[in-house]
Amino acid sequence: xxxxxxxxxxxxxxxxxSLTLAITWWAARRTKTTAHFYAAGHGISGFQNGLAxxxxxxxxxxxxxxxxxxxxxxxxxxxxxxxxxxxxxIILFLIAEPLRNLGKYTFADVVAYRLNQKPVRIAAxxxxxxxxxxxxxxxxxxxxxxxxxxxxxxxxxAVVIVGCVMMTYVLFGGMIATTWVQIIKAGLLLGxxxxxxxxxxxxxxxxPASLFAKAAEAYGGKVLEPGTKVVTGAWDAVxxxxxxxxxxxxxxxxxxxxxTVPDARxxxxxxxxxxxxxxxxxxxxxxxxxxxxxxxxxxVILKAGGGGNMAAPLLANxxxxxxxxxxxxxVAFATILAVVAGLTLSGAAALSHxxxxxTVKGGKATEDEQLLVARIAxxxxxxxxxxxxxxxxxxxxxxxxxxxxxxxxxxNFPALMLAIFWRRLTTAGAVSSILxxxxxxxxxxxxxPTIQVDxxxxxxxxxxxxxxxFPLKNPCIVTMSLAFAVGIVVSLLKPEPTSEQxxxxxxxRAMTGSTGLAANPAE
Amino acid sequence: MSSISIDTIKNDPQFQELVSKRSxxxxxLTAAILIIYFGFIFVxxxxxxxxxxxxxxxxxxxxGIPVGLGVIVSAFVLTGIYVARANTEFxxxxxxxxxxxx
Numbered sequence: 001x002x003x004x005x006x007x008x009x010x011x012x013x014x015x016x017x018s019l020t021l022a023i024t025w026w027a028a029r030r031t032k033t034t035a036h037f038y039a040a041g042h043g044i045s046g047f048q049n050g051l052a053x054x055x056x057x058x059x060x061x062x063x064x065x066x067x068x069x070x071x072x073x074x075x076x077x078x079x080x081x082x083x084x085x086x087x088x089x090i091i092l093f094l095i096a097e098p099l100r101n102l103g104k105y106t107f108a109d110v111v112a113y114r115l116n117q118k119p120v121r122i123a124a125x126x127x128x129x130x131x132x133x134x135x136x137x138x139x140x141x142x143x144x145x146x147x148x149x150x151x152x153x154x155x156x157x158a159v160v161i162v163g164c165v166m167m168t169y170v171l172f173g174g175m176i177a178t179t180w181v182q183i184i185k186a187g188l189l190l191g192x193x194x195x196x197x198x199x200x201x202x203x204x205x206x207x208p209a210s211l212f213a214k215a216a217e218a219y220g221g222k223v224l225e226p227g228t229k230v231v232t233g234a235w236d237a238v239x240x241x242x243x244x245x246x247x248x249x250x251x252x253x254x255x256x257x258x259x260t261v262p263d264a265r266x267x268x269x270x271x272x273x274x275x276x277x278x279x280x281x282x283x284x285x286x287x288x289x290x291x292x293x294x295x296x297x298x299x300v301i302l303k304a305g306g307g308g309n310m311a312a313p314l315l316a317n318x319x320x321x322x323x324x325x326x327x328x329x330x331v332a333f334a335t336i337l338a339v340v341a342g343l344t345l346s347g348a349a350a351l352s353h354x355x356x357x358x359t360v361k362g363g364k365a366t367e368d369e370q371l372l373v374a375r376i377a378x379x380x381x382x383x384x385x386x387x388x389x390x391x392x393x394x395x396x397x398x399x400x401x402x403x404x405x406x407x408x409x410x411x412n413f414p415a416l417m418l419a420i421f422w423r424r425l426t427t428a429g430a431v432s433s434i435l436x437x438x439x440x441x442x443x444x445x446x447x448x449p450t451i452q453v454d455x456x457x458x459x460x461x462x463x464x465x466x467x468x469x470f471p472l473k474n475p476c477i478v479t480m481s482l483a484f485a486v487g488i489v490v491s492l493l494k495p496e497p498t499s500e501q502x503x504x505x506x507x508x509r510a511m512t513g514s515t516g517l518a519a520n521p522a523e
Numbered sequence: 524m525s526s527i528s529i530d531t532i533k534n535d536p537q538f539q540e541l542v543s544k545r546s547x548x549x550x551x552l553t554a555a556i557l558i559i560y561f562g563f564i565f566v567x568x569x570x571x572x573x574x575x576x577x578x579x580x581x582x583x584x585x586x587g588i589p590v591g592l593g594v595i596v597s598a599f600v601l602t603g604i605y606v607a608r609a610n611t612e613f614x615x616x617x618x619x620x621x622x623x624x625x
Contacts, residue, residue, distance in 0.1 A: 225575035234568035
């Protein structure tokens with residue numbers, strides 16, 4: 001890209017940074033208690049939280065990744081966009097309202113509600129940290145590579161800048177700043193993508209069918225049919241589908257957002273708005289992907305590096321010249337910043353609220369101590385994110401996003417479902433389900449083709465003959481089913497009467513937001 | 524808040540009505556989205572050629588395009604159905620239960 005386009009991108013980026021840091025300064029003066037720091041004082045409206053959820057969810061992987069996937073593979077990109085969207089109705093129907101009614105700051109509040117606090121909290125911290133750290137690696141490495149491509153900046157410098165700006169948001173502005181950063185970023189991303197889609201369609205008489213026809217004319221009808229490029233086998237496709245759908249309902253930074261609204265009704269409205277924005281966004285990226293295929297061509301996209309990630313920025317350049325290119329580059333950078341901020345905050349909440357306060361201090365800690373520990377945890381996670389970004393430099397981390405969703409679907413989602421809906425869940429059942437899901441996913445990914453063939457360059461034929469090898473790239477179909485099974489079997493082996501007795505009270509609270517009992521410790 | 528025992532809550536007919544109505548509704552919609560999405564995924568996984576059929580003679584667009592976009596639209600529709608009932612019927616019953624206990 002020419003120097004002038006870089007210059008514009010940097011200008012847009014600095015405007016974004018200045019605006020968000022100003023918001024952080026404003027938010028910092030309002031962040032006085034843990035309820036402000038973790039949950040923005042429960043004062044965010046459903047509409048605002050819907051935009052913020054969309055901001056948290058539309059990572060660089062879904063904006064640049066799906067556009068690239070569609071531009072290079074056509075139809076198959078839809079497997080990701082549909083899978084990532086259909087997780088939201090599941091959250092709406094089953095999770096959002098009970099989660100808001102039962103918890104305070106983290107999803108572990110709900111899992112531990114009628115169980116023995118310490119073991120459940122420790123397991124939930126392990127589940128949360130596995131998700132947060134793998135997702136942080138994917139985002140930080142993506143950030144470094146992308147910024148190198150877009151701004152011609154040194155990789156390490158880029159990773160350090162992302163880490164420090166993100167830490168500033170979280171450390172000083174907590175959830176209030178993080179929420180507004182997400183809202184601004186979601187607005188920019190949706191606006192930018194929508195404008196680009198209109199520009200693409202204007203070149204095809206505003207008829208998507210002629211865009212598809214043009215793509216099929218140039219690259220054959222196969223771009224409009226399911227192929228085998230995105231997933232390599234039938235069961236891999238099913239397993240990936242499971243991970244995408246149920247992983248969303250196990251992502252700690254998404255679940256945490258439901259505590260920023262005042263009540264269950266607003267939690268419900270947040271999911272509705274999030275679904276509207278995210279669904280429209282995926283429809284738009286489908287147009288952008290085909291637009292990039294026709295107007296930029298796959299050869300040029302591949303040559304630009306980043307494994308397809310440059311499809312959207314290059315399309316912007318083709319449509320609107322350096323100004324639009326600069327704007328989209330800045331939006332992509334802002335996207336990564338906002339997502340890592342959300343991740344870091346949810347990791348900090350797990351370390352301080354679930355581990356330090358609830359486990360180490362037995363729930364007894366002053367507000368000041370809790371805030372201090374939360375801020376120390378944010379700094380530790382920020383430094384970890386920078387170090388992980390540097391350590392994994394140059395590695396292909398595309399599989400990390402799939403791994404993240406697989407861990408979330410296997411470790412966090414089954415325990416959360418059982419805690420809300422199954423009367424007989426026990427402490428041992430919940431703990432073993434979370435640990436089994438987290439460790440099982442990591443182990444099977446390591447023994448499968450993703451690590452053994454793609455990363456360690458072993459021969460696939462040799463791998464298939466090893467007794468320990470696992471045939472699927474994505475283990476979710478096995479690990480999620482087993483996590484449910486383990487949780488149920490362990491609970492049935494040794495019943496926990498206190499947990500069963502507390503179920504009626506919990507159900508009442510999950511449905512109505514109050515237990516109706518005089519002695520209600522959480523209120 | 525008045526002090527009532529957990530048995531009173533369990534036996535509150537209105538609460539039982541809310542639980543059974545809401546659960547049946549939520550799980551039905553969950554089943555619907557699961558069938559739609561995994562129907563789509565199973566076709567992609569096992570009989571992808573079905574989605575490769577052109578929409579008509581002389582049209583290049585395949586059956587897969589409206590079906591894939593249909594999955595996205597169905598998520599919108601099911602969300603709308605849930606919210607329409609939850610915002611009116613369920614919220615009203617919840618309100619009554621909470622008011623009565625106060």
